[in-house]
Amino acid sequence: MQRTEDLSLLEVNDIEVRFGGLIALGGLSFSLEEGGICSLIGPNGAGKTTLFNVVSRLYQPSSGSVTFAGRDLLALPAHKIASNGIARTFQNLALVPGLSVLDNVMIGAHPRTRGGVWAAASWFPLRSQETRTRTRALEVLERLDLDRFAAARCAGLPYGTLKRIELARSLMSDPRLLLLDEPASGLTHSEVDELASVITSIRDEFSMTVLLVEHHMGMVMSVSDSIVVMELGRKIAEGTPQEIQSNARVIAAYLGEPEEATS
Amino acid sequence: MTKNLQARAPWIVAAIVLVVLPLQLNSYWVGTITQWMPLAIAALGLNLLTGYNGQISVGHGALYGAGAYTTALLITNWRWGFLGAILGASVVCFFIGVLIGLPALRIKGLYLALVTLAVATLFPQILEMFSKTTGGSTGLSITSPQIYRGSLREKPVRFLPPEGSGLATDQWKYYFFLAITLVCFILVRNLVKSRFGRSLVAIRDNEVAAAVSGVNVASAKVITFGVSSALAGIGGGLAALANDQPRIASGSFTIETSLYFLVAVVVGGAASIIGPAIGAIAYGLFLNVLTPELPEDLKASTPLILGGLLIVLMLTEPGGIVGLWRRLSAAVRRKRHRHSDRAGHKKPETIVETTGGNQ
Ligand SMILES: Nc1ncnc2c1ncn2[C@@H]1O[C@H](COP(=O)(O)OP(=O)(O)OP(=O)(O)O)[C@@H](O)[C@H]1O
Ligand SMILES: [Mg+2]
Numbered sequence: 254m255q256r257t258e259d260l261s262l263l264e265v266n267d268i269e270v271r272f273g274g275l276i277a278l279g280g281l282s283f284s285l286e287e288g289g290i291c292s293l294i295g296p297n298g299a300g301k302t303t304l305f306n307v308v309s310r311l312y313q314p315s316s317g318s319v320t321f322a323g324r325d326l327l328a329l330p331a332h333k334i335a336s337n338g339i340a341r342t343f344q345n346l347a348l349v350p351g352l353s354v355l356d357n358v359m360i361g362a363h364p365r366t367r368g369g370v371w372a373a374a375s376w377f378p379l380r381s382q383e384t385r386t387r388t389r390a391l392e393v394l395e396r397l398d399l400d401r402f403a404a405a406r407c408a409g410l411p412y413g414t415l416k417r418i419e420l421a422r423s424l425m426s427d428p429r430l431l432l433l434d435e436p437a438s439g440l441t442h443s444e445v446d447e448l449a450s451v452i453t454s455i456r457d458e459f460s461m462t463v464l465l466v467e468h469h470m471g472m473v474m475s476v477s478d479s480i481v482v483m484e485l486g487r488k489i490a491e492g493t494p495q496e497i498q499s500n501a502r503v504i505a506a507y508l509g510e511p512e513e514a515t516s
Numbered sequence: 517m518t519k520n521l522q523a524r525a526p527w528i529v530a531a532i533v534l535v536v537l538p539l540q541l542n543s544y545w546v547g548t549i550t551q552w553m554p555l556a557i558a559a560l561g562l563n564l565l566t567g568y569n570g571q572i573s574v575g576h577g578a579l580y581g582a583g584a585y586t587t588a589l590l591i592t593n594w595r596w597g598f599l600g601a602i603l604g605a606s607v608v609c610f611f612i613g614v615l616i617g618l619p620a621l622r623i624k625g626l627y628l629a630l631v632t633l634a635v636a637t638l639f640p641q642i643l644e645m646f647s648k649t650t651g652g653s654t655g656l657s658i659t660s661p662q663i664y665r666g667s668l669r670e671k672p673v674r675f676l677p678p679e680g681s682g683l684a685t686d687q688w689k690y691y692f693f694l695a696i697t698l699v700c701f702i703l704v705r706n707l708v709k710s711r712f713g714r715s716l717v718a719i720r721d722n723e724v725a726a727a728v729s730g731v732n733v734a735s736a737k738v739i740t741f742g743v744s745s746a747l748a749g750i751g752g753g754l755a756a757l758a759n760d761q762p763r764i765a766s767g768s769f770t771i772e773t774s775l776y777f778l779v780a781v782v783v784g785g786a787a788s789i790i791g792p793a794i795g796a797i798a799y800g801l802f803l804n805v806l807t808p809e810l811p812e813d814l815k816a817s818t819p820l821i822l823g824g825l826l827i828v829l830m831l832t833e834p835g836g837i838v839g840l841w842r843r844l845s846a847a848v849r850r851k852r853h854r855h856s857d858r859a860g861h862k863k864p865e866t867i868v869e870t871t872g873g874n875q
Binding site for chain 2: 309311330331332333334335336340341343347348349350351352356359360361362363364366368369370373374375376379382383386422426
C-alpha cells in the first residue's frame, strides 16, 4: 500500500477550489503514475483547467494537498513549479506578443538557465549559455515543424501554430510532467491526428509523463494509457480507455453527446 | 561575419560621428550636446521600466534629482572624484528605486503612475525640508578645493583635460559624458537581449506566461525598478555636472523633468534601445534650436506646442521615431523585393543581405 503511493508522480488529495459560491473543485483526488499519458476528461466546467491552475500554483485551493515527486507543491510559489519539473500549455494561450517566436520558446528555458542582471548586462558571462539556449530552442522548433516561424511575431499566426509554439516553450524546461490543456482545439482533423502522434513521440523522446485535457475523444482514446473522468469538480471514474468507454456512468455524464459537438 | 558587420555598420558610423563631433563643432554646440546626454540616459532607464517592463513611472525626475544631489554632495562634502560620485549616485538611486518598486508590486497601471507622480511632486518639497544640506531653492554649488591666486579655496569643479591631450575643457567634458552614455546604452542593450530582457517583456505582456515559465515576476519587477532608477541617477549625476559652474537647485527637478523623460521615451520609441536617445535629441533640438527661433509671443506656449506634436505623433505612429523608421525601411525592403522578383535576377535572400550596404 505504501509502495504504490511512493511510486505515483502526482498526488492530488481532496482539493477544493471555490469561486464565491461556486465550487469548481469539490474534493478532487487522483494520482498519476510516472511515465504514461493520462487524459483528464469531463464536460465543460468540470474543473479540468482549474486543476491545472492549482498545480501551476495560479489558484490557491481552500483545502487539500498536492504532492509532486514527494514534494508538497502548495508550499512553492508559481515561478518555482517549472524548475521542479512541471510545464504546461494553456487552453486560451499565454504567449508573449512582444517577442519573436524564438524568444517565446527561449523563455521556456528560464528555469534551466542562470544569470542575474549584472551578468546579463555585461553580456560576456552568459554568452555561451545564450547560444546553447538558442540552439536548443531552434531544435525544439524544428522538431515541432515550426522552424520557419522562428523570427516571426506571434500576432497573425494561425491558432494551431500558436498552440504548438506554446508546446515548444513548455518542452524547453525538460519537464518531468507536462500538462496540456486542450491542445487539439482549433485544429483540423488531419492536424489532430498529427498532434496525437507528436504527443506520443515527444513523450518518449523527452521521457515525460503527460496529463492531457482534451475534448477530442478520438485523440483521447488513441493516445491515453489511462483516463480520469471528472464531473462537477470531482472524479467520477478512472481506468483504461476501454474501461472508460464501457463505463455506464461516464457515458451518461459525458461521452454521450459532446462527441458531435467537438468535431 | 560580413552580415554581422553590415548590421553593425550604422552603429559604428554613429560612434565615429559622436567621437569626431566635438572636434568640429563650436563650444556652444559641444556644450549643448553634452547637456542632452544625461537626458538620454535617464530616458533609457525609464524606457527599460516603462517600455520593456510595462511599469509606468511619472517619478523619474525625482530619481534624476536624487542622483544629482548624491553626486553633488559626494563631490563637495566627501571629496569624491566625478566617476566615483556618479557610481555612488547610481547605487543610491538603485536602492531608492527598489523601495519604490516594492509597493509597485501591489499596484499597477494608473495607480502606479499616481504613486510615482506623488514621488515627483513631493521631491522638491523634501529638498526644501532638508535645505541645510540641499540648499533648497537657492541651490547648491558643486565645488572642490582648488589653488586660486596662491591659496587653496573652494571653487566650482571643472573638467580639466589631461595634460598633453590638446582638448579644451568642454571637449573633455563631452568625452567624459559620452563614455558614460555609451557604457549605459551598451549595458542596457545587453540586458534587453538577454534571458533577463526576455522575462521583462514577458512580464509586460503576460505575467502568467512569465510566472509559469519560471520567472520570478515580483523580484524581476523590483530589480527593474532599481536598475531603471540607477540609470536615472547616473543621468542626474551627469546633469549636475553639465554646466560650466555646476550648481543644482530644487527647481530643476520638478514634475516637468519627469514628463520630459516620458516625452523622450514616447517620441523616440518605447521598447527600443536607441529610441530614448533619439527622443532626447529630438526634445533637445526642439528646446535649444527650434524654440529660440519662435516669435516672442509664441515662446510662452512651447509646452502647448510640444504637447500637440506629441499627441499627433502618438496617433500617427505609436512606435515613435524608431517605429516610423522601422516601418519605412520595411516598406523600402518590400518594394525592392518586388522589383527584383520582376527582374528575376536575384533571390530575395540575397537582396536582404545587401540592403545594409546600399543604404
Ligand atoms: N477565475 C475564475 N473565476 C470564477 N470562476 C471560475 C474561474 N475559473 C474557473 N471558474 C469556474 O469554475 C468552473 C470550472 O471551470 P474550468 O475552467 O476548470 O472548467 P473546465 O473543465 O476546464 O471546462 P472547459 O472544458 O470548458 O475548459 C466553471 O464553472 C468556471 O466558470
Ligand atoms: Mg478548461
